[in-house]
Amino acid sequence: MKTLDDYVQEVFSNQLAQISDNTLRQKVIDVCVEALKMGNDGNGWKNMDFPFTLVIPGVKVPFVDHVRIVTDLALQSASILEKQGIPVNHDILVASAILHDIGKPLEFALTSSGEVVKSNVGNKLRHPITGAGLAMKHELPFDVVQNIYQHSWEGDKGPGRTIEGEIVHRCDFLHFGPLKISLESK
Numbered sequence: 001m002k003t004l005d006d007y008v009q010e011v012f013s014n015q016l017a018q019i020s021d022n023t024l025r026q027k028v029i030d031v032c033v034e035a036l037k038m039g040n041d042g043n044g045w046k047n048m049d050f051p052f053t054l055v056i057p058g059v060k061v062p063f064v065d066h067v068r069i070v071t072d073l074a075l076q077s078a079s080i081l082e083k084q085g086i087p088v089n090h091d092i093l094v095a096s097a098i099l100h101d102i103g104k105p106l107e108f109a110l111t112s113s114g115e116v117v118k119s120n121v122g123n124k125l126r127h128p129i130t131g132a133g134l135a136m137k138h139e140l141p142f143d144v145v146q147n148i149y150q151h152s153w154e155g156d157k158g159p160g161r162t163i164e165g166e167i168v169h170r171c172d173f174l175h176f177g178p179l180k181i182s183l184e185s186k
């Protein structure tokens with residue numbers, strides 16, 4: 001039987017392959033698996049096909065696609081920036097990008113009619129803090145914990161983002177912003 005560990009490895013295979021440290025790669029997988037188990041108000045998720053955001057009406061983009069897009073954008077951005085002499089730690093960048101929204105499985109829940117709504121957990125805690133908490137529990141590097149916590153507006157309040165955190169933050173909104181505009185203009 002396919003486990004959640006197998007599922008995460010499969011859907012993020014291209015992105016996980018960009019992490020050189022085997023221990024870090026497994027910790028990223030472990031955090032994803034635990035978020036899926038804890039999410040949906042403790043009832044768990046079988047996959048990452050729920051919408052990645054509830055704030056754009058009618059958005060159908062699955063969570064798994066958003067995470068892959070942000071991670072791929074982050075890697076491409078890093079390769080351009082590195083040519084300008086800006087140092088980027090790829091392992092930290094990819095781990096942070098894959099995990100930036102990993103609190104969202106906890107922030108959302110499924111109703112009996114199959115609608116995805118804000119969960120009880122999500123009404124108390126935003127996904128940056130639950131994601132950072134899960135990353136700490138699994139002993140991810142503190143830079144990754146910081147980047148998860150600061151990927152959204154929480155990071156605007158300081159302390160300053162890391163280079164990798166700044167890239168993930170921008171790439172997150174690079175997907176969200178144009179998508180929102182394109183849906184609103186339909």
Ligand SMILES: [Fe+2]
Nearest residue numbers: 070100101172
């Ligand atoms: Fe995101």
